[in-house]
Amino acid sequence: xxxxxxxxxxxxxxxxxxxxxxxxxxxxxxxxxxxxxxxxxxxxxxxxxxxxxxxxxxxxxxxxxxxxxxxxxxxxxxxxxxxxxxxxxxxxxxxxxxxxxxxxxxxxxxxxxxxxxxxxxxxxxxxxxxxxxxxxxxxxxxxxxxxxxxxxxxxxxxxxxxxxxxxxxxxxxxxxxxxxxxxxxxxxxxxxxxxxxxxxxxxxxxxxxxxxxxxxxxxxxxxxxxxxxxxxxxxxxxxxxxxxxxxxxxxxxxxxxxxxxxxxxxxxxxxxxxxxxxxxxxxxxxxxxxxxxxxxxxxxxxxxxxxxxxxxxxxxxxxxxxxxxxxxxxxxxxxxxxxxxxxxxxxxxxxxxxxxxxxxxxxx
Numbered sequence: 001x002x003x004x005x006x007x008x009x010x011x012x013x014x015x016x017x018x019x020x021x022x023x024x025x026x027x028x029x030x031x032x033x034x035x036x037x038x039x040x041x042x043x044x045x046x047x048x049x050x051x052x053x054x055x056x057x058x059x060x061x062x063x064x065x066x067x068x069x070x071x072x073x074x075x076x077x078x079x080x081x082x083x084x085x086x087x088x089x090x091x092x093x094x095x096x097x098x099x100x101x102x103x104x105x106x107x108x109x110x111x112x113x114x115x116x117x118x119x120x121x122x123x124x125x126x127x128x129x130x131x132x133x134x135x136x137x138x139x140x141x142x143x144x145x146x147x148x149x150x151x152x153x154x155x156x157x158x159x160x161x162x163x164x165x166x167x168x169x170x171x172x173x174x175x176x177x178x179x180x181x182x183x184x185x186x187x188x189x190x191x192x193x194x195x196x197x198x199x200x201x202x203x204x205x206x207x208x209x210x211x212x213x214x215x216x217x218x219x220x221x222x223x224x225x226x227x228x229x230x231x232x233x234x235x236x237x238x239x240x241x242x243x244x245x246x247x248x249x250x251x252x253x254x255x256x257x258x259x260x261x262x263x264x265x266x267x268x269x270x271x272x273x274x275x276x277x278x279x280x281x282x283x284x285x286x287x288x289x290x291x292x293x294x295x296x297x298x299x300x301x302x303x304x305x306x307x308x309x310x311x312x313x314x315x316x317x318x319x320x321x322x323x324x325x326x327x328x329x330x331x332x333x334x335x336x337x338x339x340x341x342x343x344x345x346x347x348x349x350x351x352x353x354x355x356x357x358x359x360x361x362x363x364x
Contacts, residue, residue, distance in 0.1 A: 001038075001067060002033065003033060005066070006031050006033065007028065007031070008066065009066040010023055010028050010062060011023040011024070013055070013059055013062050014058075015045075015055070016051050017348050018045075018347070018348065018351045018352075022042065022055070022059070026043075027042055027043045027044070028041070028043075029041040030076075036070060036071050037071070037072045037074070038071050038073045038074070039073075039074040039075070040074075040075060040076070041075075041076040041077075042055060042059065042075060042078070044079040045080070045081065045082050045347035045350075045351075046079055046081050046082075046125065046346070046347055047081075047123045047124035047125050048119075048124075048125060048339050048340050048344075049343065049344070049347075050340035050344060051344075056077065059073075059075055060073050060075070079125075081096065081125060081209070082346075082347055082350040083232075084349065084355050084356060085097065085230040085355060086230050086355045086356065086357050088358070090199050090229055091199060091200075093206040093207065094128070094204060094206075094207045094210045095209070096209050096210065096232040096346055096350075097210045097212065097229050097231050097232050098212065098231075098265070098346070099212045099214055099231050099234040099255075099262065100112065100116070100211055100213050100214060100237060101222070101234055101255075102214075102237045102244075102247070103238065103246070103247025103249065103250050104216050104217070104244055104247040104248075105136075105216040105217075107237050107238055107239050107244055107270055107271070108271060108307070108313075109237040109270075110133070112237050112307065112335075112338075113213040114129075114139065114143065114317070114322050115323060115324040115335040116335065116339055116342065117129045117169045117209075117211050118168065118325065119335050119336050119338070119339035120208075120209055120342075120343065121167065121168035121169050122168065123339065125208040125209055126205075126207045126208045127168065127207065127209050127210075128163065128169065128172075128204050128207045128209070128210040129171050129172075129211045129213065130172055130198050130199075130210065130211070130212045130213065131171070131172065131173030131174065131213050132198070132212050132213055132214050132215065133214065133215040133221075134174050134191040134215070135215065136215065137173045137174050137175035138175075139171060139173045139175065140171070140173050140175040141175075141318075142322065143167065143169070143320055143322075144320020145164055145166050145171070145320070146320075148164050148176060149176055150162050150164050150172065150176050153203055155203075158201075159201075160202060161197070161198075161202045161203065163202060163203070163204065167322065167325070170204060170205075172202055188219070191221060192220050192221065192223075192224040195224050199228050199229055200228075209343075209346075212231075217247075218250065218254045222254065226260050226262060226358065226359040227358055227360070228358060230355070230357050231262045232263075232349065232350070233262060233263040233265040233349050234263070234264050235264075235266055235268060235304065235342065236248050236251050236252055237268045237270055238291065238295060239269065239270055239272075239287050239291070240269060240272060240285065240287045240290065240291035241287040241288055241291065242288065242291070244287075244291070245295055248267070259359065259360075260359050261359070262359075263356075264299065265304070265345040265346065265349060266296065266301050266302040266341070266342070267292050267295050267296040267301060267302070267303050268303075268307065269291065269292025269303065270307045270309075271287055271307070271308075272285070272287075272289070272292070272306035272307060272308055273285045273286070273289070273306075273308055273309065274308070274309045275308045275309070275310050275330065277312070280330060302345060304338055304341040304342055304345065305335075305338035305341055307334050307338065308330065308331055308334060310329075310330065310331050313331050323335065
């Protein structure tokens with residue numbers, strides 16, 4: 001038995017999402033054959049891959065079918081997050097920049113972003129989060145670090161911000177740079193300038209995913225983001241309510257404008273149903289139902305997940321302990337599945353679409 005025979009067998013195993021075999025994709029490494037022992041490494045496209053056990057089983061089945069039984073097969077699973085962005089002077093070590101947006105406020109976008117970031121970090125990914133809601137920053141509160149201040153670091157005579165790190169996520173927010181009780185009263189250009197500093201004057205280091213928690217609506221902040229950095233894709237957060245869906249539609253339309261052209265990775269439906277703590281098996285669709293799926297179908301994008309409306313999510317956000325960290329909670333499981341679905345769509349996007357570039361927008 002040779003290494004080539006193992007490769008031949010594994011060339012019949014498809015990556016379920018990318019629709020190509022593992023050998024062609026370069027996902028098989030370090031094959032070793034000793035007597036009746038076979039070992040090799042499968043390099044996944046993300047540590048949050050929800051299909052790793054299926055891939056493992058398919059590899060074992062393929063080897064058994066082609067070579068026979070009686071072998072001890074050891075498969076090591078590791079991950080190397082893919083990227084499709086064009087490298088430039090801004091954020092050169094960040095593989096994927098993901099915009100989390102909503103058409104209107106009050107849909108739980110920051111709560112979703114917080115739990116997504118922590119879930120991805122817990123899977124083994126290197127994650128950063130920019131609170132781009134300059135006028136209403138909430139990320140410091142949700143991470144229980146609203147009174148912390150980032151350090152400064154001098155590089156080649158220039159001062160850079162060092163992000164605050166909590167729950168394994170690197171964070172930056174205007175909330176760290178201003179007193180908690182003060183109001184940020186700035187015109188649009190000042191807010192845009194602050195966001196540019198978060199991108200270009202912050203020491204992010206190597207990241208697999210940088211999530212950007214955008215303010216509601218479509219504004220200068222959104223335009224500054226797409227003009228400054230190549231955005232891998234956007235995610236739209238909505239509730240099933242009709243008025244939220246109407247605004248979310250505008251959010252999708254903004255990213256799909258020809259001059260912006262940022263891929264929409266999917267829809268997240270928050271507050272999908274109310275589940276009382278004393279009745280964990282009950283669902284009450286108090287904001288309606290089916291809205292998120294209808295929006296996803298309209299724009300032919302995936303519905304990444306549905307998050308229930310439960311009291312523990314609100315309590316966790318107020319206490320600065322993301323609910324994803326409470327593994328026995330039903331909402332924690334929902335966020336974990338959501339993170340896997342998002343990571344999966346990012347990998348598919350990186351394999352099938354062109355590299356992203358910063359957007360050039362001209363006004364007359």
